[in-house]
Amino acid sequence: MKVPEPPERWRGLTAIDGALALIAVLLIVQLWLLSATLESFLAGHRETALPAAFASGVMLFACFGLYLFVEKVDREARKR
């Protein structure tokens, strides 16, 4: 008979899935931002490069934070 997994583990998995979805959304926004910035740069608008790089950096930090969160939740879920 298969032993059911503890509810904490499921909660952990849900949290990880949520974090992954957020990272994916951030990545899509970053991809759009990169293409828009490149387009703008090629059209001669160099003033957009700084705010775009800043926004991209913020999204990178958010992604990295979510990745650390995934690592932490995964580690805790595996301990149980």
Next chain:
Amino acid sequence: MPLFRHPEKSPLWRDEFSIHAADERYVTRRQFAKFLTLASLGMFAGNLWILLRAWFYKKPVYPTTHVASLGEIPVGDVKLFHYPTAQEQCILIRLSVDAYVAYSQKCTHLSCAVYYAPEHQRLECPCHEGYFSVRDGSVLQGPPPRPLPRVVLEKLRNDLFATGIEIQSSG
């Protein structure tokens, strides 16, 4: 391991290499999160590269090149020339007796050569049907994201000279 194997059993190498391809390709959530974060780092690096290019941008110096003599081409006709380098093809169009315009011939979508369609008064890209206004090079239709770069022309006595390139924005 038994000395004799049954012929229907899995091949011998399966015993030696007990790794399954499906297991090898399996990506855990943690690994996937790592890939996505690295991709995010790549996007940031791209933005940073654009920022550096913008900071260290030097305004190009264009040569003055003879393009054509006034009246050399009839009204509604075109002349192809190279500017600013021999690899950059441009198109000079005579719109009326006194009006000349010149653009880079590279479509801003995928760099196909555009040609002048006098019956529609537009420059057309045959690859993906991108149309540009002949008056200012703006995009009329199709996938091109930006107007055509405009070649700055100057009249000196009876000659037309190209003196620069104006990158136009769509906004």
